[in-house]
Amino acid sequence: MKQIAVLGSTGSIGTQTLDVIRCHPDLFHAQVLAARSSVEKLLEQAEEFQPRLIVVSDEEAGKKFKAAYSGPAEVITGSGALVEAARREDVDLVLVCVVGIAGLAPTLAAIQEEKELALANKETLVAGGSLVLAEAAEHHVLIRPVDSEHSAIFQCLLGQDRKHIHKLLLTASGGPFRGKSREELRHVTVADAMKHPTWNMGMKVTLDSATMFNKGLEVIEAHWLFGVDYDDIEVIVQPQSLIHSMVEYDDGSIIAQIGNPDMRLPIQFALTYPERLPSPSHQYVNWRDIASILIEKPDLEVFRSLKLAYEAGKRGGDAACAFNAANEEAIRAFISGRLSFLSIFDVVEEVLDAWQVHEIHAYEDIMAADRKARELADGAVRRLAL
Secondary structure (H helix, E strand, C coil): CEEEEEECCCCHHHHHHHHHHHHCCCCEEEEEEEECCCHHHHHHHHHHHCCCEEEECCHHHHHHHHHHCCCCCEEEECCCHHHHHHCCCCCCEEEECCCHHHHHHHHHHHHHCCCEEEECCHHHHHHHHHHHHHHHHHCCCCEEECCHHHHHHHHHHCCCCHHHEEEEEEEECCCCCCCCCCHHHCCCCHHHHCCCCCCCCCHHHHHHHHHCHHHHHHHHHHHHHHCCCHHHEEEEECCCCCEEEEEEECCCCEEEEECCCCCHHHHHHHHHCCCCCCCCCCCCCCHHHCCCCCCECCCCCCCCHHHHHHHHHHHCCCHHHHHHHHHHHHHHHHHCCCCCCCHHHHHHHHHHHHCCCCCCCCHHHHHHHHHHHHHHHHHHHHHHCC
């Protein structure tokens, strides 16, 4: 039985990971459950899955959890607890699905301990791709992508020679505002942005999908995961979310990974690779109900996030780290009602315009760039505030 550490167990990816584990109790056990502050949900998960270790990274929430929990698991709290969980000897596979830059340290820890690694945290590779890939190469760790798009590319590359890749085709649903003009987006609310047409995701990812910053992050992530130049990564809109991404080869052949929009499918493949198990959703694509598959170009004028992502990625160094941090701060301001939807793009653009690129040599370089970018973003938010 494979012992799994689910870092971010109360979020969207984490709860769907537990769905997969629940389907295969003879194959997987949730050895570690980790959350930031969702005490009630974590208590329910702990009772059902009986982990050996429980992590609550927020100190105050950790106190509440300890007061309410009477089970046998060890409970640790604080900012370093995720790293401790990732290093445990009794864990075989670490699934990192915490939100934001917080995923970087436990990812590096899992790699250094040569654990199997499933990565559902985009920010880790966006902010620290060069460092993470260098560590993975040194410790011979294969990063198994969980994002549906990167899992699709990973699957399309199986058995193929990567030197014959001509282009990666990353698909996007277009989100809830596909086809909208800037004028139509001027007064949208958080509730509007959360109405994703095809995927059920957490708040941060859903809002990033609405701005298409999510796709920008995925472009940078794909560059690092698959070693493909930015000029050879193209984003296309596939609003039905059936084609999860494609790889075009030098001979003109295109291999696509197609399936229903259900995150449990890429999660399960990351846990079972290279084996495949029956669909955890027990649903398959019904081709008789599909008259056509739609393909569109993204609107790069309305969704400037894609241009900004390519710009940050091509600049190299810590520019992508700044891109990510600025977006996180802008999204936080939008959620709190301090910033308009369209100003999210302005904040990130302002930070990148002011950014002086530095090379990344260590984890500390990434965190320093992250802090600096957040300071710049906070200033931009204040100037652009509603």
